[in-house]
Amino acid sequence: SQSVAYDYVIVGAGTSGLVIANRLSELNLTIAVIEAGDSVLNNVNVSSPNGYGLAFDTAIDWAYQTTNQTYGGQVQQTLRAGKAIGGTSTINGMAYTRAEDIQIDAWETLGNQGWNWETLLPYYKKSQTLQIPSDDQTAAGATYNATFNGFGGPLKIGWKSDMDTSNVHTILNDTYAALGVQWNQDVNGGRMVGYNRYPSEIDVTLNVREDAGRAYYYPIANRTNLHLYSNTVAQKLRWKADALSPTADGVEVLAENSTTPYVISATREVILSAGALGSPLLLELSGVGNPTILNRYNISTVVDLPTVGENLQDQTNTGLIWNTAGNKSYTASGGYVAYPTAADIFGSRVANVSADILASLPAYAEKVATASGNITKAKDLLSFFTMQHNLIFSGEHAVPVAEVLLTPSGNVVDTEYWALLPFARGSIHISSATAGAPATINPNYYMLGWDVTSQFETANFIRRIMATAPFSSLVADETKPGLDVVPANSTQEEWFKWNAGAYRSNFHPVATAAMMPREIGGVVDAKLKVYGTENVRVVDASVLPLQVCGHLVSTLYAVAERAADLIKNDL
Numbered sequence: 001s002q003s004v005a006y007d008y009v010i011v012g013a014g015t016s017g018l019v020i021a022n023r024l025s026e027l028n029l030t031i032a033v034i035e036a037g038d039s040v041l042n043n044v045n046v047s048s049p050n051g052y053g054l055a056f057d058t059a060i061d062w063a064y065q066t067t068n069q070t071y072g073g074q075v076q077q078t079l080r081a082g083k084a085i086g087g088t089s090t091i092n093g094m095a096y097t098r099a100e101d102i103q104i105d106a107w108e109t110l111g112n113q114g115w116n117w118e119t120l121l122p123y124y125k126k127s128q129t130l131q132i133p134s135d136d137q138t139a140a141g142a143t144y145n146a147t148f149n150g151f152g153g154p155l156k157i158g159w160k161s162d163m164d165t166s167n168v169h170t171i172l173n174d175t176y177a178a179l180g181v182q183w184n185q186d187v188n189g190g191r192m193v194g195y196n197r198y199p200s201e202i203d204v205t206l207n208v209r210e211d212a213g214r215a216y217y218y219p220i221a222n223r224t225n226l227h228l229y230s231n232t233v234a235q236k237l238r239w240k241a242d243a244l245s246p247t248a249d250g251v252e253v254l255a256e257n258s259t260t261p262y263v264i265s266a267t268r269e270v271i272l273s274a275g276a277l278g279s280p281l282l283l284e285l286s287g288v289g290n291p292t293i294l295n296r297y298n299i300s301t302v303v304d305l306p307t308v309g310e311n312l313q314d315q316t317n318t319g320l321i322w323n324t325a326g327n328k329s330y331t332a333s334g335g336y337v338a339y340p341t342a343a344d345i346f347g348s349r350v351a352n353v354s355a356d357i358l359a360s361l362p363a364y365a366e367k368v369a370t371a372s373g374n375i376t377k378a379k380d381l382l383s384f385f386t387m388q389h390n391l392i393f394s395g396e397h398a399v400p401v402a403e404v405l406l407t408p409s410g411n412v413v414d415t416e417y418w419a420l421l422p423f424a425r426g427s428i429h430i431s432s433a434t435a436g437a438p439a440t441i442n443p444n445y446y447m448l449g450w451d452v453t454s455q456f457e458t459a460n461f462i463r464r465i466m467a468t469a470p471f472s473s474l475v476a477d478e479t480k481p482g483l484d485v486v487p488a489n490s491t492q493e494e495w496f497k498w499n500a501g502a503y504r505s506n507f508h509p510v511a512t513a514a515m516m517p518r519e520i521g522g523v524v525d526a527k528l529k530v531y532g533t534e535n536v537r538v539v540d541a542s543v544l545p546l547q548v549c550g551h552l553v554s555t556l557y558a559v560a561e562r563a564a565d566l567i568k569n570d571l
């Protein structure tokens, strides 16, 4: 056993943890970072800019399994997450899109003072260096508004060098316009609705993925006050024996290939950045959580905080495929995204749909509360749902309701889509007192009518895109699912029979240690401190109280940048 002490101990060298490590080690402080995975700097499954999926089911994919999904076709789903220096940013799709401004403002409305779009935008910019697209790329839609972007931060953002600069862009732009979806010059300025060619996390010069390791760790890895323990799994927090209220003074860890745990001591704080599917488990293993669950595994309760691991929100992803017209082959990178509103998806039915869903919210809240054993409260859920309904259906400024990614690739036009804001909530909890044992993860996919309807109507919207000129001239027949499997004008039930076996997780789990007032089910306060503890924070996707419409990492980098300043201000 070793006896080593640091001012701050961070668990997880992932997307968020490395931001904290970088920013705190700028000061005269000692920092330890504990990471279960290893360096992936030389792993081509990670670095290849078009290598999405290559790392799946390899040693750097945690590949967590959900429970059988009662509402989602009675199947288990795989929740992918990166186990490496850089965390999930080393295996993700590299898409860089943020959130709708009013949806970040909703965090403050929930009671998180100081968290809104205006205070977060400077941190999005601080984290980022936008690499300027070429003239050809600009003409093909790689556009941006300089006021929303940063040009001096650690994270390189840009457009892939093999980006398709053919006329597909103008054809698609005209098609979306015909469907009422207008061109959006910069999807990262807080207004996401429209059609856009989003940028990626990429180092354009080196032509490699820009993960959190490359952005935030390797450039400063030689700082002598920063020590990263790789291949080391955190087991639980250690609590100071003589403290009046729960104070962590270290983290018990186990190095790979060892059976003897040891403690890495923290003199100031412990920061959990193990991800939305990691941090809540470490809290429970450390005695912070629902006493009923902790008792089951003989873990004594340090803080009675029953909503640890609750409020899990994810999305579901389905793909549809068409053959290309004339069997034409496409080789360049796509990057065509659309963020339609409910009005775009539902057309003239939108007012009725809005009223129906509004009337359903009390029943939704009851169902979610009951599923949690009333650990989350129906009255709180109803207020969250009402807020979310407002974001989706408020005509003047509605958030997008779906993401549609469309990619001509080889001889097909591939699409992936997900309804952005399901109401379903699930949970993640330990199923053993042993760190690293599989957890019980239940996202409750398709639990509620809206969750099914919004996915179904997005599929229909995509069929409309393919049938609308001029894009209709680029596609031939639909091959997945195909009209023989799901005919045109199918009912939602008919479609769902196919979808239930075809969807996957969209890999955007959030809110398992939600930042909210404790009275409404929060786990961390507005300084990201865990309620009832003196010095434990969570900084990762767990703290996002509500799902966002963009992909997560841009927002996680910004949240972690802001969290680093909050931690420094407390010094």
Ligand code: FDA
Pocket (backbone or CB within 6 Å): 011, 012, 013, 014, 015, 016, 017, 034, 035, 036, 037, 079, 080, 081, 082, 083, 084, 085, 086, 087, 088, 089, 091, 092, 093, 094, 095, 096, 097, 232, 233, 234, 235, 273, 274, 275, 276, 278, 279, 282, 506, 507, 508, 509, 539, 540, 541, 542, 551, 552, 553, 554, 556
């Ligand atoms: P993250 O997972 O990055 O970090 C957690 C770290 O903690 C990991 O390194 C893990 O190994 C470590 N850890 C966990 N438990 C530990 C323990 N007990 N001891 C030690 N270490 C431990 N987002 C986006 O913006 N654009 C995109 O295109 C995509 N696409 C996408 C595809 C796929 C397949 C996935 C899985 C996810 C995405 N996402 C995405 C989502 C995004 O990548 C993801 O939400 C963030 O990277 C999560 O960052 P965190 O900091 O929360 O955790």
